[in-house]
Amino acid sequence: MNQTKAKNSVQHKKPTVIAIAGASASGKTLFAQTIYDELLPELGADGISIIKEDAYYRDQSHMTMGEREKTNYDDPNAFEHELLCRQIGELTEGNTVQCPVYCYKTHTRIDETIEINSTPIILVEGILLFCNEELRNSFDIKMYMDTPLDICLIRRIQRDTLERGRSIDSITNQYLDTVRPMYYQHIEPSKSYADIVITRGGKNRMAIELLKAKIRQLTK
Numbered sequence: 610m611n612q613t614k615a616k617n618s619v620q621h622k623k624p625t626v627i628a629i630a631g632a633s634a635s636g637k638t639l640f641a642q643t644i645y646d647e648l649l650p651e652l653g654a655d656g657i658s659i660i661k662e663d664a665y666y667r668d669q670s671h672m673t674m675g676e677r678e679k680t681n682y683d684d685p686n687a688f689e690h691e692l693l694c695r696q697i698g699e700l701t702e703g704n705t706v707q708c709p710v711y712c713y714k715t716h717t718r719i720d721e722t723i724e725i726n727s728t729p730i731i732l733v734e735g736i737l738l739f740c741n742e743e744l745r746n747s748f749d750i751k752m753y754m755d756t757p758l759d760i761c762l763i764r765r766i767q768r769d770t771l772e773r774g775r776s777i778d779s780i781t782n783q784y785l786d787t788v789r790p791m792y793y794q795h796i797e798p799s800k801s802y803a804d805i806v807i808t809r810g811g812k813n814r815m816a817i818e819l820l821k822a823k824i825r826q827l828t829k
């Protein structure tokens with residue numbers, strides 16, 4: 610190995626990809642965002658980034674609004690996991706990717722992308738991250754938010770009425786038809802793949818501090 614090659618291999622240390630999975634409204638976003646916000650002053654924007662699985666929902670612009678509203682968004686097939694997996698692979702190779710942007714009101718991808726650069730720490734959060742074997746294997750650390758489902762439902766009602774333009778009727782019908790059954794079929798069993806299970810939601814201070822300490826150790 611020549612000197613330049615040896616130097617490059619030190620400079621391009623493979624990023625660490627940390628996945629945070631769990632039920633809808635279990636506190637994944639809050640947990641990931643808290644870690645990000647609290648480490649940003651130390652690591653800088655070149656040091657840490659977040660990817661949301663939600664951004665990879667398949668585009669449905671070819672369907673009528675009625676068809677879009679009936680779609681099962683809690684089934685693994687609702688996501689373009691192959692694109693997410695490919696983009697994580699690109700990031701771990703040190704490349705930049707164009708991340709899709711998803712709109713919950715229209716159930717489609719918008720005509721823009723967000724550029725994400727490769728960073729030493731990549732946080733990925735989403736409901737079905739551990740259900741696809743190839744995707745699961747791209748994570749170095751796997752965490753699962755084990756929040757009681759009744760708490761998740763209360764949070765989901767609050768969030769979906771305020772932020773996603775949904776009525777109480779549509780939230781409860783969707784919950785009973787797909788969200789709850791898919792949780793028991795796909796999400797809850799995927800907990801067994803987690804390295805660390807977090808109780809008490811996204812505000813669990815000890816869990817936040819432990820992950821921050823691990824990230825500091827990985828980046829020093």
Ligand code: C5P
Binds near residue numbers: 682736
């Ligand atoms: O942010 P969160 O993890 O809750 O996002 C996943 C949830 O978004 C899924 O449980 C799914 O039911 C919901 N969803 C939706 N409408 C879409 C896409 C996803 O209600 N168009």
